[in-house]
Amino acid sequence: MVARKKAIARRLVQTPVSGGYAGLDLLPSAVLLVDSGFQIVHANSAAENLFELSLRSLRERTISRLLANVALDRMLVEVVEQEWSHRTLEMEVSTPGRDPILVACVVTPAHQPPVRLLLELQVIDQRLRAAREERIAEQAEANRELIRNLAHEIKNPLGGIRGAAQLLEHELPDPSLKEYTQVIIKESDRLQALMDRMLTPHRPPRIASVNIHEVLERVRSLLAAEFPGQIRLIRDYDTSLPDLRGDFEQLIQVVLNVARNAAQALIQAGTPLPEIRLRTRAARQVTLHKERYRLALELHVIDNGPGIPDEIRERIFYPLVSGREGGSGLGLTLAQSFVQQHRGAIECDSRPGLTVFKILLPLG
Numbered sequence: 001m002v003a004r005k006k007a008i009a010r011r012l013v014q015t016p017v018s019g020g021y022a023g024l025d026l027l028p029s030a031v032l033l034v035d036s037g038f039q040i041v042h043a044n045s046a047a048e049n050l051f052e053l054s055l056r057s058l059r060e061r062t063i064s065r066l067l068a069n070v071a072l073d074r075m076l077v078e079v080v081e082q083e084w085s086h087r088t089l090e091m092e093v094s095t096p097g098r099d100p101i102l103v104a105c106v107v108t109p110a111h112q113p114p115v116r117l118l119l120e121l122q123v124i125d126q127r128l129r130a131a132r133e134e135r136i137a138e139q140a141e142a143n144r145e146l147i148r149n150l151a152h153e154i155k156n157p158l159g160g161i162r163g164a165a166q167l168l169e170h171e172l173p174d175p176s177l178k179e180y181t182q183v184i185i186k187e188s189d190r191l192q193a194l195m196d197r198m199l200t201p202h203r204p205p206r207i208a209s210v211n212i213h214e215v216l217e218r219v220r221s222l223l224a225a226e227f228p229g230q231i232r233l234i235r236d237y238d239t240s241l242p243d244l245r246g247d248f249e250q251l252i253q254v255v256l257n258v259a260r261n262a263a264q265a266l267i268q269a270g271t272p273l274p275e276i277r278l279r280t281r282a283a284r285q286v287t288l289h290k291e292r293y294r295l296a297l298e299l300h301v302i303d304n305g306p307g308i309p310d311e312i313r314e315r316i317f318y319p320l321v322s323g324r325e326g327g328s329g330l331g332l333t334l335a336q337s338f339v340q341q342h343r344g345a346i347e348c349d350s351r352p353g354l355t356v357f358k359i360l361l362p363l364g
């Protein structure tokens with residue numbers, strides 16, 4: 001839907017009817033066209049209504065002045081520099097004397113001088129968004145419950161099978177037959193290890209003050225040991241960030257699962273100059289699980305690998321979904337589980353050459 005609207009918007013920019021960009025007035029969402037200095041070049045009628053400003057006053061402003069949103073400013077620079085196909089940010093639009101309005105802002109690059117970027121702002125109904133978040137959380141909880149029960153059901157008889165195979169091994173008259181009992185024992189151990197991984201998220205978190213950069217440094221050294229000299233690991237830290245309240249071990253597991261996937265994808269695809277960037281920044285005024293936080297930690301794990309395969313892109317956080325030979329498809333499910341226990345959110349944006357996992361965690 002968003003993609004279709006964007007395509008329409010792009011077409012309308014490219015074929016302005018007489019009188020400039022009047023075609024954009026047909027769109028129900030607010031559209032702002034900006035130049036390379038992020039100065040507003042044009043705004044459609046929906047944008048005039050949203051900001052309660054005339055086209056003329058809008059054209060006197062830059063995006064920074066109109067929206068005063070640091071995350072958005074940064075995103076505009078990124079879209080231009082990294083030629084993202086588009087980026088979306090949820091944010092609030094405030095106008096004096098009116099409650100802030102929540103919008104989803106989609107930024108798309110344009111190459112129609114003087115227009116360099118197109119911003120489309122769609123008003124999000126608060127209730128719809130809350131309902132959607134609740135549905136996703138319920139679904140994730142139901143999945144976890146199912147997995148937990150299934151894992152218990154498998155684990156119990158597994159111990160018996162392994163024990164019986166061992167007893168049998170001692171009784172075998174011909175040692176060459178041990179080959180078969182060993183298969184039973186080894187495969188039981190493999191299943192046991194898988195079940196243990198499925199059951200781990202349910203130990204209660206041990207909450208303490210955590211420096212996220214210590215977490216990242218630990219992940220860096222683990223990856224460096226696992227993939228020696230194979231991948232460039234780039235630190236891009238905002239060291240002024242305060243500590244967060246969390247479980248140190250779980251947070252290491254989250255970042256490690258995400259970054260290890262990136263490393264595996266880079267190596268498997270034979271990406272030239274493979275690199276993983278670990279970036280931390282502060283995000284302000286963030287809503288997570290219906291709660292508003294003045295400050296949150298935004299952690300990006302960025303790689304220049306092949307991207308997530310199309311056929312699983314929408315389902316990567318589901319259990320047992322894997323695009324990798326020998327993968328169990330649990331790494332991201334666990335990561336999401338731990339992030340949710342920290343009242344945070346994890347999402348992903350991926351295309352060939354650039355995959356970004358964004359983890360938001362409340363601070364304070």
Ligand SMILES: Nc1ncnc2c1ncn2[C@@H]1O[C@H](COP(=O)(O)OP(=O)(O)OP(=O)(O)O)[C@@H](O)[C@H]1O
Pocket residue numbers: 257261262263265303305306307308309316321322323324326327328329330331332333355
């Ligand atoms: N950065 C990435 N680049 C390309 N593909 C990725 C990336 N991250 C995840 N994926 C894809 O998502 C799939 C799911 O990842 P997940 O970590 O949940 O499971 P897994 O890596 O297959 O198995 P496990 O982590 O349990 O050993 C991966 O198999 C891979 O296909």
Ligand SMILES: [Mg+2]
Pocket residue numbers: 257260261327330331332
């Ligand atoms: Mg994995």
